[in-house]
Amino acid sequence: MTIDESIATDGEKAVQGQNVYVYEAPVRIWHWVNAFSILTLALTGYLIGSPPPSVPGEASANFLMGYFRFMHFAAGQVLAVFLILRLYWAFVGNVHARQIFYVPFWSVRFWKEWLHEVRWYTFLARQPRKYVGHNPLAQLTMLPMFILPLFFLVITGFALYSEGAGRDSWEYQLFGWVFSIWPNSQDIHTFHHLGMWVILVFIMVHIYVAVREDIVSRQSIISSMISGERLFKDRAD
Amino acid sequence: MAAAETFYDFIRRQGITRRSFTKFCSLTAASLGFGPGAARAMAMALETKERVAVIWMHGLECTCCSESFIRSAHPLVKDVVLSMISLDYDDTIMAAAGDQAEAILEETKEKYKGKYILAVEGNPPLNEDGMFCIDGGRPFVEKLKWMAKDAFAIIAWGACASWGCVQAAKPNPTQATPIDKVILDKPIIKVPGCPPIAEVMTGVVTFITTFGKLPELDRQGRPKMFYSQRIHDKCYRRPHYDAGQFVEEWDDEGARKGYCLYKMGCKGPTTYNACSTIRWNGGVSFPIQSGHGCIGCSEDGFWDNGFYDRLTNLHQFGIEANADKVGLTAAGIVGGAIAAHAAVTAVKRVTSKREKADA
Ligand code: HEM
Numbered sequence: 168m169t170i171d172e173s174i175a176t177d178g179e180k181a182v183q184g185q186n187v188y189v190y191e192a193p194v195r196i197w198h199w200v201n202a203f204s205i206l207t208l209a210l211t212g213y214l215i216g217s218p219p220p221s222v223p224g225e226a227s228a229n230f231l232m233g234y235f236r237f238m239h240f241a242a243g244q245v246l247a248v249f250l251i252l253r254l255y256w257a258f259v260g261n262v263h264a265r266q267i268f269y270v271p272f273w274s275v276r277f278w279k280e281w282l283h284e285v286r287w288y289t290f291l292a293r294q295p296r297k298y299v300g301h302n303p304l305a306q307l308t309m310l311p312m313f314i315l316p317l318f319f320l321v322i323t324g325f326a327l328y329s330e331g332a333g334r335d336s337w338e339y340q341l342f343g344w345v346f347s348i349w350p351n352s353q354d355i356h357t358f359h360h361l362g363m364w365v366i367l368v369f370i371m372v373h374i375y376v377a378v379r380e381d382i383v384s385r386q387s388i389i390s391s392m393i394s395g396e397r398l399f400k401d402r403a404d
Numbered sequence: 405m406a407a408a409e410t411f412y413d414f415i416r417r418q419g420i421t422r423r424s425f426t427k428f429c430s431l432t433a434a435s436l437g438f439g440p441g442a443a444r445a446m447a448m449a450l451e452t453k454e455r456v457a458v459i460w461m462h463g464l465e466c467t468c469c470s471e472s473f474i475r476s477a478h479p480l481v482k483d484v485v486l487s488m489i490s491l492d493y494d495d496t497i498m499a500a501a502g503d504q505a506e507a508i509l510e511e512t513k514e515k516y517k518g519k520y521i522l523a524v525e526g527n528p529p530l531n532e533d534g535m536f537c538i539d540g541g542r543p544f545v546e547k548l549k550w551m552a553k554d555a556f557a558i559i560a561w562g563a564c565a566s567w568g569c570v571q572a573a574k575p576n577p578t579q580a581t582p583i584d585k586v587i588l589d590k591p592i593i594k595v596p597g598c599p600p601i602a603e604v605m606t607g608v609v610t611f612i613t614t615f616g617k618l619p620e621l622d623r624q625g626r627p628k629m630f631y632s633q634r635i636h637d638k639c640y641r642r643p644h645y646d647a648g649q650f651v652e653e654w655d656d657e658g659a660r661k662g663y664c665l666y667k668m669g670c671k672g673p674t675t676y677n678a679c680s681t682i683r684w685n686g687g688v689s690f691p692i693q694s695g696h697g698c699i700g701c702s703e704d705g706f707w708d709n710g711f712y713d714r715l716t717n718l719h720q721f722g723i724e725a726n727a728d729k730v731g732l733t734a735a736g737i738v739g740g741a742i743a744a745h746a747a748v749t750a751v752k753r754v755t756s757k758r759e760k761a762d763a
């Protein structure tokens with residue numbers, strides 16, 4: 168990719184950059200549906216684990232836990248369906264659609280660039296490099312801190328769901344094997360709950376980094392996840 | 405032991421009337437979840453088939469399974485099934501003792517080779533060559549393997565035989581080991597609980613002795629008819645759970661109103677057993693009905709999981725901590741790191757801009 172050398176008119180040394188189409192529509196739609204589902208799941212999941220104080224009145228006149236659980240399960244199903252679609256897109260989409268599902272640990276260049284990213288985030292490098300897709304540090308973090316925990320949550324989530332749906336449900340047919348690993352579903356609840364915290368910590372860092380990069384690194388970040396295009400704002404590097 | 409005696413012959417000899425016998429068949433068929441036709445089939449089987457011998461052995465245990473068993477609600481089950489078993493061998497309640505008792509084992513092994521049921525209460529400790537449980541002058545684990553060899557199937561009574569129970573609690577010094585980790589080549593049916601419900605126990609024995617095969621088992625080796633639903637699925641306090649009405653403290657208003665015990669650590673949502681349907685002591689009550697949460701006594705590891713923690717405490721984190729504490733701590737640390745990082749970023753930006761301006 169070449170960066171256009173037209174000189175900007177404002178006082179800063181900004182250079183008119185070139186737009187690159189990075190995140191295709193399915194990736195962007197997935198990102199925001201996924202983000203919304205996860206926030207719903209984390210909120211309702213937390214409330215399932217630590218319900219609010221008792222509601223007054225007849226039991227038959229209230230259904231608070233029922234609604235929390237319903238929202239959790241509905242958001243869980245949406246999340247699962249979109250995750251499958253996203254996985255499909257990793258195969259048919261562009262190279263950037265694959266990035267979060269693997270780490271090219273065999274590539275020396277990857278690790279060199281990764282080191283540079285680490286130096287950038289520890290304030291040792293003065294200039295960030297620019298990447299059309301995810302930077303190597305992001306790619307390395309996405310897999311263990313997000314994709315794998317997310318799969319774990321979906322699998323354990325459906326296994327827990329099968330407990331209510333019954334032994335003859337398709338959920339149990341598909342995910343009952345989880346109970347061979349942890350015969351006592353209390354452990355599955357515990358790990359499902361812990362998984363939520365892993366994802367929440369990821370999201371905290373993720374949003375911070377997205378906002379920070381957007382401001383500091385002179386390339387479009389947040390708007391890239393909306394429009395799909397990466398805009399390089401200057402030509403240094 | 406009379407050869408080729410049927411169950412029916414046997415109970416008639418015990419003075420039980422035919423009328424009572426058919427009643428027993430229909431009651432048991434119903435408790436096993438069969439349709440009306442099954443009572444006939446059961447009666448047929450019990451009248452014509454040779455009585456199945458049962459040997460009942462005890463390893464490391466507290467005998468609560470036997471205590472539960474002899475309190476089975478249906479009087480016939482108690483009298484008939486129990487006497488049928490004790491006649492062969494049950495070292496706690498049979499009349500024979502010493503060499504005489506051991507002789508029964510030899511005899512059964514020979515006479516009913518490959519046909520008798522081995523019911524095991526408790527489990528063998530494997531450490532120090534099994535020396536922590538000696539039975540009849542030799543380690544229980546040897547006796548267990550010896551009797552298991554010619555058995556048709558094994559019933560693992562209770563949490564001990566099924567999962568390990570308190571004698572297997574961390575760090576498990578005697579290395580108490582559940583039956584299915586010791587006997588690998590026989591069908592094993594787990595009937596967990598500490599103890600299991602009496603009617604569940606007699607139901608299982610009756611099924612096997614009647615039909616000569618094991619009932620359908622689930623992934624964990626438990627009979628599906630009694631263990632495929634959680635306490636929570638059939639709990640009579642469930643409407644309060646769905647409504648969001650909880651006991652918050654042992655003696656609060658909610659406790660008096662009989663609200664759901666979820667917040668008191670009730671393990672009903674993760675416990676597979678029949679307590680909320682069959683209940684205990686002839687259907688009188690069960691723990692939740694008497695105001696205390698379920699402790700999950702039929703689940704693997706319940707003895708180490710804390711009776712009042714709905715989620716398992718994570719000892720890996722030094723002090724006992726639950727998932728939320730661990731998560732919040734991690735989030736707090738990361739949040740602090742983010743704030744610090746943002747601050748440094750801001751300072752760097754200002755200073756590097758100044759440098760650029762100076763240059
Ligand atoms: C529940 C919350 C969120 C989750 C789980 C999440 C997860 C993800 C994932 C998995 C990706 C990789 C996308 C891919 O390659 O397919 C991504 C990218 C991205 N996310 Fe999020 N996200 C969340 C919220 C947000 C929010 C609130 C923002 C905006 C501030 C944001 C901004 C971005 C941006 C800008 C990218 C692209 C990064 C790049 O250009 O390399 N995300 N997010």
Ligand code: HEM
Pocket residue numbers: 205208209211212213215216217236239240242243244246247317320321322323324325327328329356357359360362363366673715
């Ligand atoms: C980002 C994804 C998810 C998060 C953060 C999340 C979070 C949680 C949390 C915190 C709990 C409470 C656990 C407890 O204390 O017992 C929970 C329970 C549960 N979750 Fe999820 N979950 C996620 C995905 C899913 C999915 C995809 C499903 C599948 C439909 C699912 C199904 C369940 C079920 C069945 C329960 C048990 C509810 C109950 O006890 O009645 N979860 N979840």
Ligand code: SF4
Pocket residue numbers: 635636637639640641642643645663664665666670671672673692697698
């Ligand atoms: S008391 Fe226990 S088993 Fe009953 S509804 Fe509440 S949590 Fe479920």
